[in-house]
Every structure is written in structure tokens, then in C-alpha cells.
Amino acid sequence: MNPTRPSPSDKHDLSGTNRRSKSDLFICHAPVLRWTGFLPLGRGSSTETCARKFTSYALTCLAVALLMGNVSYSFVAVSRMLGEVFAQTTSHTPGKLSFTDQGSINKTVNGSWLRTLLYYVPDLTAAARSFIVLAIILYKRNRWTNLQQHTLELVKACFPGDSDIEIRLYRKVKWISMASLVATVLSYLYWTAVSWVDNIRASNLTSLDAEVVFYPIPLSLTLRQYVELDAVLRTFPFILSQQAHLCGVFLVVILSETLTGFHREIAQASVDVTIEKVQRWLRLHVRMLDFVEEVSEMFQLIFLTTYVSDFLNVIGSLAFLLSSELITSDWSYLHYIGTSCIFGVYATTSVVPLIRVHEKGASLPEAAFRLAVMTGKDQNEQMTTPDLSYALLDKALRRFEKSCRHHPLMFTGLNYVHFTRELLFGTWALTVSFLILANELFK
Template sequence: MTPTVDSTAKSHPIKEAPFPFHRAGKRKPKGFLLVQEWLLRRTGFLPLGDETLVPSRFLKCTSRAMAWMAMAFLVTNALYNFTTILRVFRKVASPNLDGQPVLAVNEGQEHWLHSLLYFLPDLTATGRGLPVLATMYYKRNRWAGLKQRAIEFVAYCFTDPNAESRLYRKMKLLSVGSCFITIVLYILWVSCAWTEAVQGLVANNDSLSYLEIQFYPFPIHLSLVQRIVLDSVFTIFPYILSQQAQLCGVFLVIILSEGLTRLREEIIRERGNLGALTTERVHRWVMIHARMMELVDEIGETFQVIFLLSYVLDFLNVIGSSAVFLNANMITSYWSYIYYTATFCMFGLYATALAYPLIQVVEKSATLPDALYLLTLTLEDHKQNQPTSERDSSKEISKRLRQFELSCRNHPLIFTGLKYVYFTRELLTPDVDVDSVLYDSGERAPQMNKVNRITRSDQSSSFT
């Protein structure tokens, strides 16, 4: 079940086998709309709809035209990013490019690594949008099927329509709130960055009236307004869209996390109502967990590259902004302190907060075996007081519970970034030994045991 990316596969990744809905078979699954999904559809990085279901030929042609426009934008953005990378390396070699001092000279020399760390936040923020959006564009046809599978999972797991409605209301609030916060925070950060840059330009040119900036490596000089417009189109806009693409995957993970919470609550409630525990109920739990394993595979297959790129690039921003404070010569003004402090806080928040739902899935799945173990012990103790005629039924239920517990221990729900990054608690607590988490022998039991050891001490007390 380890998430993998198969770039050669051309068939639709979502399995065609139907998954059962509500036991009565009458309640159809509801749908939900994300603001992030709406933005990506209107910019061509996701299809406007399932082309097999869209009746209008005009909408089909419009969707394909927007897809070609998105492709053209990615190519143009790649060229712009190339010039930005060349410009950064040129500034590393020649700090006074454009008349803006970058580092204070120490004894006539400066270390290239210090200069590179100075530009690292700008470089990674500029280069984040292109690879993430290119990955989303490549996986665009998988989104509709993946979302439908998540909706079917909710309909089967949340048998109470009110609980399902509450979940979708929560998703709607999270979608709107996260979209607003990420856009506003990034615009404020860019404004702070431009304020710091303009202050340096003014200090060396005395005026902004006739200021021109060389568009290296091309022999072109741009005004400050032209440069801001270019950065807005090819840096700010792609970065914002890349965050919305990442959030689409995060919201699917949140749905999976809510399903884990509900499954665990059902198991715990059965300890107080053993008379209603049947093999059919245990079978339903097994089916829900199996569906969760499939969802982890499907989400990972679509979003694991995006999760990896987003985390690594945001973390590089944190490294670059924190390294600046180690060398006082890199700070040229009070705005520099504000800019690099804001960079450290904002991108550190992104790297941790957006990875936390993935970590929650691992920790919640690690609590299932303990809950099943306690339920099995309670059932076996209750079985001693039952008549002989009912013990066989309880024995069969205990057997199924133990099999389910073993399956949960051997098949943890864990997200990875191409097996280079494992989204577990160790990602946020480097003092914990991560060697066993990075252990990958093809079997999942060692990883599950490690996750259990980490989480059981914190969460096992809530079972009693």
C-alpha cells in the first residue's frame, strides 16, 4: 500500500469496482466543492469537469483550450524562472548588480555560501510554483475519480447524515479560510520583500524616478513597475496556485483523518454495548479500513510529489532565513530583520501546519490496534458469563477482531514523499530516532511498530 508514482501508466488510477454505500442502499453520497478546486479549474490546471459527462461540446472545447493555456503558462514560467536562477547566481558572483548592495564586504571578500543563503528564500519561493503546478497538471485527470472515491468513502463511513453534513460544512469553512489566509499572508510577505529591496535601491540611486533594473541575462532594462508586474504574474500567481493544489490533497487527507476518528469512536463505544456486537459490524470495520488503505494509495499516487516538493522548498526557506541571522553583515536595515523574521515564521508555519494532517493519519491509525485489543479483552471477559450456546458466536467475533487488529498493525496508514520523506511525528521532532521509520524492506510491520511506540504512550490512556 506504499504510495508510488507510475509516470508510464496511462490508464485511470481509480479502480472501477464500486464501493458499497449506506447499508440500506437508499442514501446517495453527497458532494462537496473546494475553493481551491474552483481556482484550479478556472486556470486550466484541472479539467472543468468529467469530459465523458459534460453534454456541451462548447464546454469540452473550452476545457481543452484552458488546458493548453495552462501548458503555455508553465513553459513561459519555466523560462522566467531560468532567468531568475541566472540572476541569483550572477548576484552571488557580483553582489552589487543593479546598484543594490547585498552583503557588507568583510576585508574585501565575502563567502559565496553566505550570499547564496541570503537569496535562498527568494529563489525557493520563486521556483516553488512551477514544479508543483506542473505535477498537478500532469495528474489533472485523476482528480475527479479520486474525489468521487473520497465522497463514496464518507457516505459509507458516516452512516449518520447529520455527521456527514457537519463534515462537509467543516471542509467548506477550512477551504475558504485556508484560501484567504494563504493568499493574504503571501501577499504581505511579498510586500515586505519588495519594501526591503526598494529601500536598498533608493539608498544607492537616491530616487526611483528613473530607476531601471537589468533583466539579466537579456540586454533589457525594466522599470520598477514593470519588474513588479512580471514578478506578480510569474512568481506570486504560481506560488498561490501551488499552495491551493497542495491544499486539495490536504483536504482529502483530513477527510481520511475524520473517518479514522469515527471508526475509533465506534470501536470504543462497542465496549459498553457488547450485546449488539456482531460479525457483520466487525466486517464493516474491516471494509472501512480497507477503503482507507486504498485511499492512502490513491492520494499518495496523485499528491505525494506535491507534498514532497512543498515541504522541502518551504523548509529551505526556513533554513535560508534562519542562516541570515547568523551573519550580522547580511542584515542591511530594520526591514531586513522584519523580512527574514516573517520568512522564518511564515514558511515554518507552512512546512509544519500543512504536513500535520498527514501526521495525524499515521497517529490515529496507530491507535486502532490498541482499541481493538481492549475490545477483544472486554469481549472475552464478557464471554465467560454467557451461556454455552452464545459462546461460539462470541468466539467467532473475537477471532475476527484479532485478525483485524493484526491487519491494522501490519498495514499502517502512512504518507510518504517518494519514500524520501515520511510524514510522521519524527518529521517535526528531530530528537526522536528516525532510522526505524526510514526502514523500508517491503514489509509494513516494522513501521507500524515504530508508530505504535511513539503514539501509544500519549493516547492509550484515552481508551479506558
């Protein structure tokens, strides 16, 4: 029978907690979303309430406009894909734009709708990911302030009276956050630039004033206009969606670091463990469970969407690379190999903190059991008669062990996908299997 989940009596007893705003101190992705309207502005003084409200409304309108623009771009991409998938013959390279004053590439793609679909997978999944993630973060943005405050409270509860550890933790997370911000922006800009160069070179284009025909939609723009729209409606929303995803990931990173400190405290308590200390551990474990639940409420669909989208990008780009004779230039290889590498790294590195939290949480029962055994051994060596205080301590340790065992720390995607090591390895195995199948299918 599962033990009753303890209720922390001091859940909101946070005397001494630093209440000053640290909203952007340790997660550098938040300001980007804050000033594009996807996260709320911080509370200001009463004298600037009207100005802040106006700014907040204006930024919210900007966020909605970006979402609508992203939907429009996705509609164009889907229409182009469906037009080519269901066309009886193809008079141009799948996915390549038709440039009226330069001519288009006249290649038949052997009537392969699957190959055309694979070509469009990276663009379609990236556009879908951008819209879903940004729509979720906009809808749930009012939870962000409380979630960050609870993060500070969790760290304070895990390292009571040790501000040096807190400062080192926040500094570490801040630098990693800054590095990830720069890396994600540069990597995606690289992917966008290479894909554009690949398309333009394949279409023998030499002028930015060439007219672009969006087959099969009766819509035409100059190439310069299309590049500008693509930057605003596809590239910028995707970068924002990546920052929204990383906001959740770095909350999980902080939880992982507190778990490391939790394990260290348990390991060092083998000599002076007390009932009060074990009860504090119980309350801290419940606080971590509550934190996992709160993060999941805001980010679980974002975690799932980005994970699936990134692996679909890897599968689509590599499958098209292996199965198409249209890959004829070095730029094409850079495009598709770069796509698979970038999104493969995205998918793997972003899920690692979630896996670490699960594994560190899963090792808590063993740590508690070892501590109970060592405490019992020390008591038996020092006493010849049973001691009531030891019995109570042993009971508290057993309760802590059962609580950790029956209430694991785990992030899920809509309660169906569990972010564990097995999921990551299984997804990569499925990806390799699909690529082998695609290679054989198109031979």
C-alpha cells in the same frame, strides 16, 4: 506471518451514495485551480460539450503558459545567483537589483558565496516549488474527479445512514478550507510586498520608471515592468501551487475525521459488537488503505516538495539573517523574520493532518485488542461453557487487529520519507542545528 489483506466485497456497492457533484462543496481551493486550467472542468450537458471543450483547451493553454513563464523567471533568478556566486568581486549587494538611474549599493560581501546562496534560497525554492507542484497537478489532473468521488464514498461508508454527521463534516472542512485559502494568499502577498519594499529601500529607489539591470544577464526593464512580471510569473504561480497542495491536504483532513468517527464507533460497540459489524470494520479499513494509496499516487511528490521547500525557506532566511551584516533596516528584519515564520507555519500545519492520520491509524490495533479483551470478559462472566459464536467473533476481532497492525495508514514521500511526528521534530531539530552552525561559521 502477516495476515492476508482482506478484499472488500462491497468496495463499489454504494447504493444510496449521493452522486450529485460536490466537487467544490468542501474544498474551496479547487475552483481556483479549475479556472486556471490545472484541474478539469466538471462534466456538462451534451448541449454544451463543444463550448466546455473549447474552454477546457483554452484554460489548459493558460496553465501551460503560466508554467513556462515560471520557468523563465526561475532561469533569470538562477542566472543572477550563479553570476554572483562565481564572481571574483561583488560590486553590489547580493540579490539587490542594480538601478542604472539611481545607482547601486556598493558593498562588498566579503567574498562569501555561501551567504549569497543563502540570500537566494527563498526565491529559488519558491520558484522550484511552484513549477514542480503545478506541473504534477496538471499532469495528473484527470485523477481529481475520481478522487473526490471516492472521498464522498468513504465518508458515506464510514457514517452509513447518518447524513447529519456528513453535513457537519463537510461544513467544518469547508470553513477551514476557506480560512486557509484567505490566510495563504494574504500571508504570501505580505511576504512579497515586504521583500519588494526591502529591496527598493535598500537600493535608494524613488521612481517606478527606473531601469532595472539583471546582473549578469544583458536584460533591462523598468521597475514597473519588473513588478508586473514578478506578480504574474512568481507570485501568482506560487499561490496556485499552494492551493494545489492544500487540495491534497484537505482530502487527508477528511480521512482524519472519518478515522475519528471510526474510533468512536469501535469504542461504543463494546456492548453490542457482532461478527457482521467487525467484518464491516475490516472492509472500511481496506477502503481507507485504498484511499491513502489513491491520494498518495496524486499528491505524494507534492507533499514532499512543499515540505522540503518550506523548510529550505526557513533555513535560508534565518541563516542569512544571522550571518549577514547587510541587515540594517527594520524592513529587512520584517522580510527575513516574516519569511521564516510564514514558511515555518506552512511546513508545520500542512503536515499535521498527515501525521494525525498515521497516529489514529496506529491506535486502531489497540482499540481492537481492548474490544476483544472486553468482549471475552463479558462472555466468560455470562457463560459457563464455550460458545461457538463467541469463538467466531473473537477470531474476527483478532483478524481485524492484525489487519490494522500490519497495514498501517501512512503517507510517504516517494516511499522514502514517512510523514510522522518523528519526521517533523527531526526536521526542526536539524533546522536549529544548521542555524547554530551558520551563526558560528560567519562570526
